[in-house]
Amino acid sequence: MTQVPNDLKYTQNHEWVRLEGDGQVTIGVTDHAQESLGDLVFVEPPEAGAIVRAEEACAVVESVKAASDVYTPVSGEVVEINETLADSPELINTDPYGEGWIMRIQLADASELDTLLDAAAYQELIADEG
Structure with missing residues (x-):
């Protein structure tokens, strides 16, 4: 069954957002998204320092089935990317909300952040899709 942690915000495009204590957010793709994509083989994140705008494509995840854009849920400056994904894109499959x-x-x-879905609304969205 798809995991939908209650402490995160979600988008209709299947990204998740975790508000950190320092005015930063951590972003990834949801468990539902990684299940739909299948085994991930490549991740192309934005560059650190890039300025991104809410709802714009900013990264790509590629699986054995397809490539999919990742849309940033919020506007701001990319301050860090997960360098580990370059060698281990499958971390999105095994631990989408962590590593x-x-x-x-x-x-x-x-x-x-107020425009994003809470866990209950996101669960409803994926139930409607399924």
Whole structure:
């Protein structure tokens, strides 16, 4: 069964967002997304220092089935990328909410978090899709 942690926010494009204590957010793709994609073989994150805008494609995850864009849920500056994914993209499959995170962003506008789905709304979204 798909995991949907209650402490995260979600997008309709199947990204998750964790608010960190320093005004930054950590972003990745959801368990539902990685299940749909299958075994991941490549991740192309944005570059650290890049300025991203909410709802724009900023990264790519590629599986044995397909390539898929990752959309940033919020605007801001990419302050860190998960370098481990270059050699181990499968971490997104095995630990999507932990070691499989993709990037960290310094929030430009914290109010953008209010537009994201909570866990219950995200579970409803994936139930409607299934």
